[in-house]
Amino acid sequence: xxxxxxxxxxxxxxxxxxxxxxxxxxxxxxxxxxxxxxxxxxxxxxxxxxxxxxxxxxxxxxxxxxxxxxxxxxxxxxxxxxxxxxxxxxxxxxxxxxxxxxxxxxxxxxxxxxxxxxxxxxxxxxxxxxxxxxxxxxxxxxxxxxxxxxxxxxxxxxxxxxxxxxxxxxxxxxxxxxxxxxxxxxxxxxxxxxxxxxxxxxxxxxxxxxxxxxxxxxxxxxxxxxxxxxxxxxxxxxxxxxxxxxxxxxxxxxxxxxxxxxxxxxxxxxxxxxxxxxxxxxxxxxxxxxxxxxxxxxxxxxxxxxxxxxxxxxxxxxxxxxxxxxxxxxxxxxxxxxxxxxxxxxxxxxxxxxxxxxxxxxxxxxxxxxxxxxxxxxxxxxxxxxxxxxxxxxxxxxxxxxxxxxxxxxxxxxxxx
Amino acid sequence: xxxxxxxxxxxxxxxxxxxxxxxxxxxxxxxxxxxxxxxxxxxxxxxxxxxxxxxxxxxxxxxxxxxxxxxxxxxxxxxxxxxxxxxxxxxxxxxxxxxxxxxxxxxxxxxxxxxxxxxxxxxxxxxxxxxxxxxxxxxxxxxxxxxxxxxxxxxxxxxxxxxxxxxxxxxxxxxxxxxxxxxxxxxxxxxxxxxxxxxxxxxxxxxxxxxxxxxxxxxxxxxxxxxxxxxxxxxxxxxxxxxxxxxxxxxxxxxxxxxxxxxxxxxxxxxxxxxxxxxxxxxxxxxxxxxxxxxxxxxxxxxxxxxxxxxxxxxxxxxxxxxxxxxxxxxxxxxxxxxxxxxxxxxxxxxxxxxxxxxxxxxxxxxxxxxxxxxxxxxxxxxxxxxxxxxxxxxxxxxxxxxxxxxxxxxxxxxxxxxxxxxxxxxxxxxxxxxxxxxxxxxxxxxxxxxxxxxxxxxxxxxxxxxxxxxxxxxxxxxxxxxx
Numbered sequence: 001x002x003x004x005x006x007x008x009x010x011x012x013x014x015x016x017x018x019x020x021x022x023x024x025x026x027x028x029x030x031x032x033x034x035x036x037x038x039x040x041x042x043x044x045x046x047x048x049x050x051x052x053x054x055x056x057x058x059x060x061x062x063x064x065x066x067x068x069x070x071x072x073x074x075x076x077x078x079x080x081x082x083x084x085x086x087x088x089x090x091x092x093x094x095x096x097x098x099x100x101x102x103x104x105x106x107x108x109x110x111x112x113x114x115x116x117x118x119x120x121x122x123x124x125x126x127x128x129x130x131x132x133x134x135x136x137x138x139x140x141x142x143x144x145x146x147x148x149x150x151x152x153x154x155x156x157x158x159x160x161x162x163x164x165x166x167x168x169x170x171x172x173x174x175x176x177x178x179x180x181x182x183x184x185x186x187x188x189x190x191x192x193x194x195x196x197x198x199x200x201x202x203x204x205x206x207x208x209x210x211x212x213x214x215x216x217x218x219x220x221x222x223x224x225x226x227x228x229x230x231x232x233x234x235x236x237x238x239x240x241x242x243x244x245x246x247x248x249x250x251x252x253x254x255x256x257x258x259x260x261x262x263x264x265x266x267x268x269x270x271x272x273x274x275x276x277x278x279x280x281x282x283x284x285x286x287x288x289x290x291x292x293x294x295x296x297x298x299x300x301x302x303x304x305x306x307x308x309x310x311x312x313x314x315x316x317x318x319x320x321x322x323x324x325x326x327x328x329x330x331x332x333x334x335x336x337x338x339x340x341x342x343x344x345x346x347x348x349x350x351x352x353x354x355x356x357x358x359x360x361x362x363x364x365x366x367x368x369x370x371x372x373x374x375x376x377x378x379x380x381x382x383x384x385x386x387x388x389x390x391x392x393x394x395x396x397x398x399x400x401x402x403x404x405x406x407x408x409x410x411x412x413x414x415x416x417x
Numbered sequence: 418x419x420x421x422x423x424x425x426x427x428x429x430x431x432x433x434x435x436x437x438x439x440x441x442x443x444x445x446x447x448x449x450x451x452x453x454x455x456x457x458x459x460x461x462x463x464x465x466x467x468x469x470x471x472x473x474x475x476x477x478x479x480x481x482x483x484x485x486x487x488x489x490x491x492x493x494x495x496x497x498x499x500x501x502x503x504x505x506x507x508x509x510x511x512x513x514x515x516x517x518x519x520x521x522x523x524x525x526x527x528x529x530x531x532x533x534x535x536x537x538x539x540x541x542x543x544x545x546x547x548x549x550x551x552x553x554x555x556x557x558x559x560x561x562x563x564x565x566x567x568x569x570x571x572x573x574x575x576x577x578x579x580x581x582x583x584x585x586x587x588x589x590x591x592x593x594x595x596x597x598x599x600x601x602x603x604x605x606x607x608x609x610x611x612x613x614x615x616x617x618x619x620x621x622x623x624x625x626x627x628x629x630x631x632x633x634x635x636x637x638x639x640x641x642x643x644x645x646x647x648x649x650x651x652x653x654x655x656x657x658x659x660x661x662x663x664x665x666x667x668x669x670x671x672x673x674x675x676x677x678x679x680x681x682x683x684x685x686x687x688x689x690x691x692x693x694x695x696x697x698x699x700x701x702x703x704x705x706x707x708x709x710x711x712x713x714x715x716x717x718x719x720x721x722x723x724x725x726x727x728x729x730x731x732x733x734x735x736x737x738x739x740x741x742x743x744x745x746x747x748x749x750x751x752x753x754x755x756x757x758x759x760x761x762x763x764x765x766x767x768x769x770x771x772x773x774x775x776x777x778x779x780x781x782x783x784x785x786x787x788x789x790x791x792x793x794x795x796x797x798x799x800x801x802x803x804x805x806x807x808x809x810x811x812x813x814x815x816x817x818x819x820x821x822x823x824x825x826x827x828x829x830x831x832x833x834x835x836x837x838x839x840x841x842x843x844x845x846x847x848x849x850x851x852x853x854x855x856x857x858x859x860x861x862x863x864x865x866x867x868x869x870x871x872x873x874x875x876x877x878x879x880x881x882x883x884x885x886x887x888x889x890x891x892x893x894x895x896x897x898x899x900x901x
Binding site: 130132163225315 | 533534535536537538557558559579580582586587590591593594603607609610611613614615616617618619620621622623624625626628629630633646647648649669670672673674675676677714715717718720721722773774775776777802805806807840841842843844845846847848849853857860861862864865866868869871872873874875876887
């Protein structure tokens with residue numbers, strides 16, 4: 001029996017080629033899962049396989065992919081709701097939304113750039129990883145747009161949760177639980193999500209030359225104004241050149257996005273400019289360049305490809321990001337930039353410092369968590385990818401997991417410490 | 418009093434030990450934190466779903482998370498059911514106790530702990546009222562977005578339990594979209610922290626799971642919520658239409674046009690008449706349906722959005738358009754809408770349904786709702802959040818007439834089934850409680866419910882938390898008898 005490599009990231013999983021399962025419908029998937037559960041066969045869950053390198057290394061006997069359970073099931077633009085099968089390519093969904101002048105409000109990150117993966121990202125993968133982009137700050141994460149799901153649990157039962165309406169408190173919200181569970185609780189087969197109108201126009205204000213700490217203050221001020229900033233990022237001098245082919249103005253760039261009606265964006269831009277003038281020189285970029293910049297921020301462009309240097313994704317209170325990086329630099333060389341008003345820090349380590357050091361610092365800055373996205377095989381083998389949780393919480397999470405997958409066949413080990 | 422909805426049979430072993438339990442609770446808490454005299458227990462026997470009432474065994478009103486933990490640990494050890502209670506404003510019986518249960522009330526956990534304008538968060542104890550948060554942060558230019566009608570009284574702890582919404586959630590979302598972290602006590606007394614000031618909590622989304630869990634998974638004692646910068650201005654506009662169908666079609670087109678107003682409220686003719694008689698808001702009485710559409714932003718933005726909305730309304734044959742010229746007029750427009758339940762209560766008893774339907778189904782469901790209620794020989798007034806499809810038909814009846822009460826309940830059940838059949842759900846923001854518990858099988862399959870109940874068991878293996886709520890009494894993993 002020949003073996004193939006599943007991941008194109010530094011993680012290498014080998015399973016027999018005969019053990020790649022690609023069901024074409026939910027019913028077939030349920031049958032495969034029932035059989036796997038009965039045989040104690042562990043499954044690596046994936047959609048388009050562009051994000052499956054996340055988390056701890058998975059020991060599996062077979063791969064179960066949702067890629068062939070594909071297609072848009074229902075979409076009425078006037079309702080701002082779409083239902084699609086889990087394996088539907090994100091590109092297909094975004095294209096249809098664009099035709100109807102709509103979009104995914106949470107602006108999902110395309111992980112291919114930063115994870116060095118290939119393939120077709122799926123909508124199931126987006127929700128399974130709760131993949132959100134810069135607009136998360138204003139419009140919520142992927143999980144906030146997710147209204148309903150169908151999935152197969154670890155016993156091969158088809159479960160429906162949530163629905164297709166925006167307000168729904170009927171029963172326990174298993175929809176949120178499954179979002180961001182990285183394929184460890186269920187095999188998603190269908191997702192129903194809220195979509196949003198595309199803004200008529202957008203504009204980005206750039207405040208130049210700020211230190212990280214000053215940028216944090218400028219972003220906090222901007223977010224506290226009634227101008228509806230829909231993206232707030234700080235690109236320090238050492239990464240700034242990677243954006244827009246180096247066309248951003250001199251010095252670090254603190255970037256603030258405004259979106260909306262053509263009648264209103266310039267008015268808000270004036271207001272914001274007046275409020276931020278004391279921080280530094282302000283310039284603006286318009287529609288297309290602005291959109292391009294935020295795509296690059298979303299996809300973590302500066303740290304693309306460079307797979308050997310460890311890459312961390314740190315989530316802290318927005319005001320704590322810059323201070324955390326400053327403190328960490330006392331111990332180790334690190335390159336960083338900030339999204340979500342400073343609350344999402346992408347950190348690329350120059351060496352392989354002790355992950356415990358970073359994780360020990362976070363509580364001192366108000367709490368949060370650090371996820372190891374990418375690193376050498378050796379570091380990944382010795383470092384839990386997701387932040388270990390306090391014992392009572394870890395025990396509770398494990399009890400919850402067991403109710404969905406009692407035999408432990410879905411992505412075993414992926415999320416645990 | 419109606420007896421159609423059953424409760425679990427009180428645990429005989431708990432009832433038999435009542436006086437010992439009260440003594441033990443007295444040892445754990447300061448005297449003012451324990452209520453056990455029958456007369457003093459009466460205010461806790463029901464919530465805003467007043468048709469049902471049961472006296473609890475005792476009520477505790479802890480002042481600290483540690484006290485909540487001690488009481489829960491004790492109750493868990495001795496198998497005593499526990500009913501969490503915020504302000505008791507639940508419309509679905511979510512806080513109704515029973516004879517063997519200890520009520521844990523949040524009213525003494527009422528401090529605002531921290532306002533952090535840099536990170537736009539507020540950390541509050543769970544008994545703080547919804548409106549108190551917005552009031553506290555208003556001088557700094559912020560507000561807390563979810564705004565249930567009961568916001569003057571209801572607590573943030575209760576809001577989390579029910580994942581409360583409100584009129585303005587079309588733009589800002591409901592509680593789950595505005596909650597960043599909690600301190601929660603698990604049934605065995607363990608205190609856990611979920612989330613914090615950061616935007617995405619790590620691990621499984623337990624924060625999302627406890628939101629709307631109706632007090633079955635633990636007791637939240639502190640919450641960190643997201644604050645939003647107050648808009649420069651807000652302006653409601655009143656639209657009167659000849660028919661409900663025209664109003665419904667207008668809602669769909671406004672949403673489809675790409676503008677997201679902060680609120681779109683709908684009232685039908687009976688609701689208009691009731692509210693106008695009470696609030697004197699100047700609502701037109703010669704129309705069949707009314708929409709209140711509110712937009713936010715700068716003057717220029719509001720002008721631009723309203724121009725588009727008015728144009729859409731004209732395409733749907735709008736009869737009356739009233740743009741308000743002052744803050745007083747704006748407040749008056751909202752006063753009528755916000756007093757709808759109170760005003761209805763003055764003319765009749767009513768039960769308020771809370772089903773949500775896809776927008777495309779609004780007209781159909783409205784029409785069928787009228788037919789169903791008429792079929793039971795009763796009247797209905799409709800006032801609801803149209804932008805998100807969350808219907809609130811008020812079924813009017815006379816509570817002193819047992820036959821009418823039974824018919825009202827039956828009509829309500831038919832309407833909720835209609836909502837589910839139209840692709841919607843039983844409850845958009847009020848919760849299941851006891852009221853809709855026995856309809857859960859209409860929306861969910863056995864496997865769906867079994868999975869939810871298994872997750873519930875992972876938090877509370879003995880099923881002590883909020884007994885008799887949410888899940889049909891037969892078919893639960895717990896094997897207790899129940900009776901009407």
